[in-house]
Amino acid sequence: MLIERRLLKNLDFALLGAVVLAILFGCAMIYSATRWNVRLTSDNPFLYVKKQVVAAAMGAVASVVVLAIDYRYLARFANLVYIGGLALLASVFVLGTPSKGAMSWIRIGPIAIQPSEYAKIAVVIGLAAYLVQQDDLSTPRSLIVPAVLALLPMGLVIAENDLGSALVLAPVFFAMMYAAGADPKLLGLIIGVGLFVIAPFSYFFLLKEHQRMRILVFFNPGLDPRGFGWNVTQSVIAIGSGGFAGKGFGQSTQARLNFLPEHHTDFIFSVIAEELGFLGAIAALALLFFIVRRCYGVAQSARDRFGSLVAVGIATIMLVHIFVNVGMTMNVSPCTGIPLPFFSAGGSSLIATMLGVALLQSIHMRRKKIVF
Amino acid sequence: MNMNIMDMMDRTQKGFERRLRTFQIVAMALLIVLVGRLWQLQVMRGDYFKSRSTANRIAVVPVSAPRGLMVDRNGEVLVTSRMAHTVSAMPQEFQDRQSEVELLSRLLGMTSEEIEAKIEGQTQGKYGVPYQPARLLEDAPAEIVMRISEHRVDLPGVIIEEEPYRSYPHGMLAGAIIGYVGQISQDELKQLGDRGYRGRDRIGKTGLEREFEEYLRGQDGITQIEVDSLSRPRGTVGFTEPVGGATLVLTIDARVQRAAEEALRSQLASLAAGKYKNARAGAAVAIDPRTGEILALASEPGYDPGWFVPKISEENWRRVSTGVSALFNRAVSGAYPPGSTFKPFTAMAALESGQVSLDERFLCTPSVSSRYFGKKCSAWSSGRTHGNQNLAQGMANSCNVVFYELGRRLTADQMAAMAKAFGLSYPTGLRYTPPESTGAVPDSATREFMPGERLSYAIGQQVTVTPLQMAAAYGGIAMRGSICTPHLVRQVVTPEGSVVAESEPELARSADLSKKTWDFLHASLTEVTRTGTAAWAFSGFPIPTAGKTGTAQSPPGDSHAWFAGWAPASDPEIVVAVLIEQGGGGGTAAAPVARAIMEAYFGSKLAGAEQSGGQAADEDSFPLD
Numbered sequence: 001m002l003i004e005r006r007l008l009k010n011l012d013f014a015l016l017g018a019v020v021l022a023i024l025f026g027c028a029m030i031y032s033a034t035r036w037n038v039r040l041t042s043d044n045p046f047l048y049v050k051k052q053v054v055a056a057a058m059g060a061v062a063s064v065v066v067l068a069i070d071y072r073y074l075a076r077f078a079n080l081v082y083i084g085g086l087a088l089l090a091s092v093f094v095l096g097t098p099s100k101g102a103m104s105w106i107r108i109g110p111i112a113i114q115p116s117e118y119a120k121i122a123v124v125i126g127l128a129a130y131l132v133q134q135d136d137l138s139t140p141r142s143l144i145v146p147a148v149l150a151l152l153p154m155g156l157v158i159a160e161n162d163l164g165s166a167l168v169l170a171p172v173f174f175a176m177m178y179a180a181g182a183d184p185k186l187l188g189l190i191i192g193v194g195l196f197v198i199a200p201f202s203y204f205f206l207l208k209e210h211q212r213m214r215i216l217v218f219f220n221p222g223l224d225p226r227g228f229g230w231n232v233t234q235s236v237i238a239i240g241s242g243g244f245a246g247k248g249f250g251q252s253t254q255a256r257l258n259f260l261p262e263h264h265t266d267f268i269f270s271v272i273a274e275e276l277g278f279l280g281a282i283a284a285l286a287l288l289f290f291i292v293r294r295c296y297g298v299a300q301s302a303r304d305r306f307g308s309l310v311a312v313g314i315a316t317i318m319l320v321h322i323f324v325n326v327g328m329t330m331n332v333s334p335c336t337g338i339p340l341p342f343f344s345a346g347g348s349s350l351i352a353t354m355l356g357v358a359l360l361q362s363i364h365m366r367r368k369k370i371v372f
Numbered sequence: 373m374n375m376n377i378m379d380m381m382d383r384t385q386k387g388f389e390r391r392l393r394t395f396q397i398v399a400m401a402l403l404i405v406l407v408g409r410l411w412q413l414q415v416m417r418g419d420y421f422k423s424r425s426t427a428n429r430i431a432v433v434p435v436s437a438p439r440g441l442m443v444d445r446n447g448e449v450l451v452t453s454r455m456a457h458t459v460s461a462m463p464q465e466f467q468d469r470q471s472e473v474e475l476l477s478r479l480l481g482m483t484s485e486e487i488e489a490k491i492e493g494q495t496q497g498k499y500g501v502p503y504q505p506a507r508l509l510e511d512a513p514a515e516i517v518m519r520i521s522e523h524r525v526d527l528p529g530v531i532i533e534e535e536p537y538r539s540y541p542h543g544m545l546a547g548a549i550i551g552y553v554g555q556i557s558q559d560e561l562k563q564l565g566d567r568g569y570r571g572r573d574r575i576g577k578t579g580l581e582r583e584f585e586e587y588l589r590g591q592d593g594i595t596q597i598e599v600d601s602l603s604r605p606r607g608t609v610g611f612t613e614p615v616g617g618a619t620l621v622l623t624i625d626a627r628v629q630r631a632a633e634e635a636l637r638s639q640l641a642s643l644a645a646g647k648y649k650n651a652r653a654g655a656a657v658a659i660d661p662r663t664g665e666i667l668a669l670a671s672e673p674g675y676d677p678g679w680f681v682p683k684i685s686e687e688n689w690r691r692v693s694t695g696v697s698a699l700f701n702r703a704v705s706g707a708y709p710p711g712s713t714f715k716p717f718t719a720m721a722a723l724e725s726g727q728v729s730l731d732e733r734f735l736c737t738p739s740v741s742s743r744y745f746g747k748k749c750s751a752w753s754s755g756r757t758h759g760n761q762n763l764a765q766g767m768a769n770s771c772n773v774v775f776y777e778l779g780r781r782l783t784a785d786q787m788a789a790m791a792k793a794f795g796l797s798y799p800t801g802l803r804y805t806p807p808e809s810t811g812a813v814p815d816s817a818t819r820e821f822m823p824g825e826r827l828s829y830a831i832g833q834q835v836t837v838t839p840l841q842m843a844a845a846y847g848g849i850a851m852r853g854s855i856c857t858p859h860l861v862r863q864v865v866t867p868e869g870s871v872v873a874e875s876e877p878e879l880a881r882s883a884d885l886s887k888k889t890w891d892f893l894h895a896s897l898t899e900v901t902r903t904g905t906a907a908w909a910f911s912g913f914p915i916p917t918a919g920k921t922g923t924a925q926s927p928p929g930d931s932h933a934w935f936a937g938w939a940p941a942s943d944p945e946i947v948v949a950v951l952i953e954q955g956g957g958g959g960t961a962a963a964p965v966a967r968a969i970m971e972a973y974f975g976s977k978l979a980g981a982e983q984s985g986g987q988a989a990d991e992d993s994f995p996l997d
Contacts, residue, residue: 035692130471179391181384236599237428240421253429257600274425278414282407289403305388312395323402330409 022342055347063358078129085122117352124313164336218334246277307363408664433507437590440617465529510682545728551579582805623665631972656701661847664856711924714832721790732813768904779830788815843949850944909963921958930954933961
């Protein structure tokens with residue numbers, strides 16, 4: 001399964017370089033965030049960095065495989081990919097192990113996999129393959145099938161008690177529908193109903209107590225500063241105290257003394273901002289948004305709509321992850337367990353993100369204008 | 373048609389590209405939102421959050437300063453400290469709180485509720501210090517320390533601290549002066565919270581421990597420790613050395629103090645074993661009248677301040693607080709009718725106002741009783757009379773008839789004025805906690821006195837005085853009018869040896885009387901111990917002593933026994949006042965105690981004097997007849 005040289009030349013090297021840089025940056029910050037925490041690392045300050053590097057290596061191998069396959073095969077087998085994604089999600093109910101209140105992990109020996117990270121990509125592929133076959137998406141009727149395609153996996157993820165991950169799919173769905181040509185007014189109406197009817201209804205009748213608290217605390221972190229508001233309060237202190245130039249690499253007191261929870265995973269951005277200050281945080285954001293913009297760029301350069309829609313879906317997944325995660329650390333968005341792509345420690349997130357980028361590179365390689 | 377399709381395709385393709393560009397714009401907009409927020413938090417409010425993060429991690433833990441010592445005038449240590457073991461808990465370090473508290477309750481012999489209450493009380497609330505270990509068992513015995521150490525693995529968060537404890541090498545000696553130390557109370561915290569006291573602190577509760585708290589306490593040091601989110605200490609960031617409390621150099625002479633306490637105690641025991649079953653309490657004060665330095669100050673029953681270390685047991689608390697209280701310092705706070713020890717003041721008032729002459733004679737016989745509202749002389753009850761005597765003889769014999777006659781001639785105001793001139797009814801100015809009682813010297817401003825009451829005024833039944841006031845006033849007689857402020861602390865010396873406070877002899881007041889009056893008093897009061905009411909008690913005492921006995925009626929109980937006097941009579945070095953509650957006659961109950969105190973004071977001098985045969989100081993004795 002060789003990749004043609006000619007195609008390799010078409011890789012988006014800027015995107016590749018940015019991704020490598022982001023992973024290295026992430027590893028450095030994971031080291032900085034975990035090396036003090038003996039209980040976490042069992043006295044090996046490189047434990048988490050090692051895990052991350054191994055995951056990155058596995059992601060790289062998987063990426064090469066993805067590059068070798070012409071993405072158009074995926075369109076042909078999209079139904080299979082989509083059903084596979086659903087099956088992966090459903091497998092959690094049989095094989096899953098609970099973690100932090102959510103049943104979203106499968107443990108295979110020493111490796112823990114979070115299926116929802118991979119399933120998101122499968123859903124994007126399934127949705128894109130369906131959408132390219134539709135001539136007219138302007139009627140409300142035409143939205144029913146795509147909505148079901150999105151709601152099925154969302155329902156499964158919600159059933160795993162991972163509301164945050166499930167909600168990521170909503171903006172992805174709307175972005176792909178918009179790109180595919182659905183009536184923006186209709187989409188806007190659905191979003192409006194979602195925000196002002198379904199959301200309040202869910203808040204009062206469906207959400208669990210702790211989920212409600214998270215939303216209350218988002219609007220008022222001082223409500224319960226030692227309980228639900230703790231994470232956000234401490235994260236904002238960490239970021240603010242970094243100031244313009246930061247406390248220096250490895251000098252995060254908020255992380256080292258454990259004021260900041262989950263500092264190597266969900267709150268890694270707070271560590272960056274505390275240690276490297278405004279400058280470092282801007283650098284990380286610039287890198288991430290550069291990647292996102294290149295991914296949307298792939299959508300623009302793709303040779304067919306299927307490639308474009310897949311690119312829009314994957315880029316939107318990334319954008320939502322970045323915005324929700326970074327926003328959460330600064331109390332701009334509610335607290336959810338969404339990781340920061342490339343930076344948060346965690347194999348599934350990293351490998352899935354790399355797979356997504358590899359898929360986009362595969363699309364980009366095979367774009368219309370081939371430069372000889 | 374073809375063109376139309378191409379057109380349409382072109383339009384949809386253009387629309388598609390336009391929509392894809394929208395995503396770039398949305399992404400940029402979101403980036404701007406995040407960067408804007410970042411700028412707000414880090415650049416605009418960075419300093420605020422820096423201080424928040426510092427406050428998060430730096431905890432200030434006070435380091436107790438060792439409390440100052442107390443030594444007597446010769447450097448004998450009365451109060452010091454010893455190292456003791458305290459079993460303490462750091463609740464943040466517990467791994468399984470419930471099972472650890474249960475294990476502790478078995479090892480320490482306390483209930484789990486008691487342990488939890490102790491932890492709560494010391495680590496939470498306004499005055500709690502969350503980073504400081506909470507004391508569970510103070511001054512833990514060695515076997516408990518051993519048992520805890522053996523279970524160390526099962527008890528993370530339980531530590532054994534070494535702490536300095538108050539220690540009293542002489543036990544009960546001078547307990548009434550020293551006072552005691554205890555854990556600060558909630559009320560005290562409210563009053564003193566602004567002086568940096570904390571819920572775990574110990575504080576002087578009474579006596580010199582309380583009065584000189586500011587010197588003894590020292591200055592707590594500070595350890596700045598870095599703590600993590602669970603308040604677990606991670607390291608020391610800064611340290612300020614504590615400054616030990618200053619040493620009090622007392623005016624007390626431990627030998628004299630011991631003699632005073634022992635004499636009082638044995639006298640009380642023998643009185644209670646005999647006729648005076650209710651003789652259970654007493655007080656003695658010895659002062660150097662030249663300086664006001666208190667050589668001994670005793671109150672019986674007494675207590676050992678060590679009973680309060682680290683905390684008084686229920687049994688000891690009952691012992692000191694019920695019945696005849698040991699916590700009540702009778703020398704300072706007890707006001708009693710002075711009885712015949714008041715007679716010198718009556719005599720002085722009469723002499724100075726010219727109401728009596730030294731050679732006037734008085735007849736003591738039951739037939740004169742009607743002249744004095746049926747009042748009697750105490751001699752009559754035993755079938756004796758004092759017969760025909762002058763004022764000096766009346767003083768030596770403590771004849772009531774003589775003083776009834778003076779009381780008849782004087783107004784209450786004249787007698788009150790003389791008593792007040794010697795400081796009676798006023799605080800002596802002693803620095804001590806609780807504040808001394810002032811007693812009472814009523815005069816016409818207080819109430820009107822019936823003629824009969826003036827007679828009893830003359831023999832000391834209408835006023836009340838404290839033993840301390842009596843010693844100071846007799847010091848004034850001894851020093852011919854100069855009354856020094858009594859004090860217990862000579863110097864306050866820092867651990868480095870610099871003197872931060874010093875007591876200079878201070879003239880509290882002076883009584884300006886004629887030489888004739890002074891001479892008369894010195895001679896007649898010396899006669900008391902030679903041939904008068906204290907002759908039995910002072911028989912064989914080689915140093916000429918001046919003094920006066922008193923037997924103050926306090927119905928329905930037995931009379932209070934008094935003696936007040938000084939030695940040597942002509943060159944006063946020590947003035948002593950002794951009171952025994954319900955001890956009966958002053959000459960038999962109180963005077964021997966005073967003698968024992970003087971013997972201890974003169975010590976070796978006395979041994980020499982006895983060898984040379986003693987009594988030589990007869991030159992300025994006053995003619996009795």
